[in-house]
Amino acid sequence: MYRASNFVPDPNQVLLDAKPLRSLAPMFPAPMGVNVNQSSTPPLVCVTPVGQFPAGFGAGNLPAFGSFTTFSATANGVSCTGTSANGAIDATPISAYKTRSSISLGDDDPYSGNQTLASGRKARRGRPPGSGRDGPNGKVKRPKPTYKNFVAGKELAFLSSSSNPSPREIVEAVHMAFEALRRRHLQMDETQDASRRADLKAGAIMMASNIRANTGKRVGTVPGVEIGDIFYFRMELCIIGLHAPSMGGIDYMTTKFENDEDSVAICIVSAGGYENEDDDTDVLVYSGQGGNSRNTEERHDQKLERGNLALERSLHRKNVIRVVRGFKDPFCLTGKIYIYDGLYKIHESWKEKTRSGIHCFKYKLLREPGQRDGAALWKMTQRWIDSPATRGSVLLADLSSKAETVPVCLVNEVDHEKGPGHFTYTNQVKYLRPLSSMKKLQGCGCQSVCLPGDASCACGQHNGGDLPYSSLGLLSCRKPMIYECGESCNCSTNCRNRVTQKGARLHFEVFKTTNRGWGLRCWEPVRAGSFICEYAGEVIDELKVNLNDSEDDYIFQTVCPGEKTLKWNCGPELIGEDSTYVSADEFEPLPIKISAKNMGNVSRFMNHSCSPNVFWQPVQYDHGDDGHPHIMFFALKHIPPMTELTYDYGVAGAESSGSGSRRTKNCMCGSQNCRGLF
Structure with missing residues (x-):
């Protein structure tokens, strides 16, 4: 590793020694x-x-x-x-x-x-x-x-x-x-x-x-942004104040240090636009900006100005710089995922000739010690996905016994417990009566696949005139009911309106928590609106539910969740549309209860949180509107790898019509706005 104290440039590298250019003033685009x-x-x-x-x-x-x-x-x-x-x-x-x-x-x-x-x-x-x-x-x-x-x-x-x-x-x-x-x-x-x-x-x-x-621009950490947070668009970095330029890779400002003014860098994005070296998650060799045009005639040597000058001055000022690293999105061939990787400092700089023939500024940044893992955790989980055998502390390679398409890993890194209590793993719901006796919805007659804006699509009309999922399979908005295409539809299995019925596609890990029993997380990053899994189990007879409530900790019922879940749709007011916000007073529960005590899937391990990252959504696809839809879980926000998946079990004391109230428990979610009970 090169260090500033002993670094010797080769014939193609020139050490930099620049003075601050006081007249530079970065502008927010x-x-x-x-x-x-x-x-x-x-x-x-x-x-x-x-x-x-x-x-x-x-x-x-x-x-x-x-x-x-x-x-x-x-x-x-x-x-x-x-x-x-x-x-x-x-x-x-x-x-x-x-x-x-x-x-x-x-x-x-x-x-x-x-x-x-x-x-x-x-x-x-x-x-x-x-x-x-x-x-x-x-x-x-x-x-x-x-x-x-x-x-x-x-x-x-x-x-x-x-x-x-x-x-x-x-x-x-x-x-x-x-x-x-x-x-x-x-x-x-x-x-x-x-x-x-x-x-x-x-x-x-x-x-x-x-x-x-x-x-306001600032040097150092950004309040409310944590290391490991993931983003899918550069504009997301702008609106939360992490990185101001919507296109440029270097964010900087002219700053007053004691009695002197200087231009310093405050954040950089390394996303593959230049020949940056980022194999080592504690070291980043970052290329300066400029000169890298796709047009050969417009390429030119980089100049020591603007962001390049700010990086050079940050080397001498020794101020910390936020680093955002970009990686390929595993679920989208052309997409990227940006990970906030924490604070770095520039330790040396030089100038070298690139493969395209221009002279480029290079800056070597070292990650500040004592920070939680960001990009390092990302790369570790990617290795596990490629080779699950490399995951340590594994009790069982596949908890689902091949019931799931992707194996479910069972891990304990806390104590010596060998696994959760016995249950039968299933990824389906057991109903009280056969589906063949249930009323069927009218299916669509679409050829091949359902298309957005097609007024003749019956399934589109069931969903209010719009398809509920994007072309990537992400849920567009939360509704009282989502209707997917089913057996009575003419469209193919590749139709974009068939998402949850295809089952989970994530690498789940059931793990032992420190204070709440077993929990659930996954190795991949999960994008907001992504389908996670279904709540599988046995539908409970309403007449018997009260007798079993006190002994069953795995009952799901559609009691009112917290405000955060209810607000997932909010925002279209800004484009002149009516608000779709449903308050807690307006929430109407569904007459359905599912128990996963004796049989269930990974969803039975999702713990409660008053600040959840997952929400439930009723979905119909194999029978009519008879009060027994599938309960599907979707990502409330972007979820980094190895983050526990949690949903809001409901407000303590909330009652379902005609079924009485469940017993309350002390909440141990640890969030700042913990309600204390659920």
Whole structure:
């Protein structure tokens, strides 16, 4: 390993010795299609508060809420104090991005009109709102929606209901709103043949409405963001304040150190755009920016300016830098997953000639000691997936005895217990009466597969006119009931409306927890909206349920979950749609109870949490609306590998109509908003 004290460059490498360029001022990039003017007014809002606002309040002049750095307006911008792993850095950012204090989009579509893009060319003028256009089959497509600022004077239900939310809650609330908007845009775009990406649309709307977290730039950790957190879009990094540029790999700011001003790097994204070396999870050799054009004629040597200069100054200032590493998405050939890997420091830099023939700046970063695993955990679980025999502390290689397509590993790294109590493993539900006697739903007559926006698709109409899943098989929104295509449908088994019925496809691990018995986690990253598993077991007779309740800890019933689960859909209010939020008072339980005490699958090992990462969703596909749907579990948010899967068992004391109340238990989930009982 090269060290700054003994590193000797080869003939193609040149050591750098640069002085700070004080005039550089990094600018936060405007989201695509939104014209953000510069102003001397510093950004004030991290996340807008919940509730009705007095007249005159807009998105940009709301009181500060969820701000984790104390801002004070100065002639140069915003004053704050950054921190590092080794103590505070007395730094004042004097060129953090500046936006308008209030942006009202009104009835204008920010994705159409004569707006100038970052490339300098004019954006194509779109059709006026409300005008339809013919599809490939002569069908009139839905009018393009208009995007309005619904922050002022209207409650946005997706924001935290806590009076004093933690940084983590704010980040998760903002992230959940982004995901809901992105999913809804994707669903609408599929019927409109839209060309712009749904993630950029969702990010632009949230930025224009100042629904974001951690607006001020800072050195060191970002409140509410934890090492190992995963993301699927660069825009996600922007809205939570982890990495400001939506495209650039280096985030930096001009900062005041004591009596001197300097440009320092604060975050970098290593995602394969350059020849970066990232095999060692504690070391990263990062390439500078610039000169790497796909056009051979436009390639040029990198210059010591902007982000490159900031990295060089960070070498001399020895400030910590956040590192986000990008990896290939195992479930999407063209996708990436970004993992926040913690804090690093630059230990040396040099200049060398790349394979494309240009001179490139290289920066060697070493990970700060004492941090939890991020990318290292990712690479370890990928090895287990490729070769399950490499997983240590295994009690049983396949708990399911081949009932599942992918083996379920049983692991105990806590004590000497050899496994859970005896039960029969099954991935199906045992009903009180045969399915053949149940009323069938009308199936669709679609040829080959169901298509988005097809008005003749019966299954699409059962789901409110839209297909419930994206092309990647991700759930678009939570509903009282999801209807999948079944045996009575004409479409093939490859139809995108057949997801949960195909069974689980994840590498599950049943493991011993320290204080809550056995738990469940998986080796892969799980994306928000992904199907996880079904709650398998025996449907219980309502007349007998009360006699067995006190002895059965594996009964599932659809009592009202916590607020976080109910808010999964919230966010489309920002595009002028009605809220789909269902409050706890409006929640209606289903008359179904399933016991997994004697027979069940991996779902019986999912523990309760008051801050869950999984939610349940009723799904019908093999029989009619008779009160006995399948109970399917989906990811509430992005779940990193080896994170325990939990769902909300329900509010303590909640009653199902006509069945009495279950006994309550003390909650040991450990979340900040633990209710104490469930």
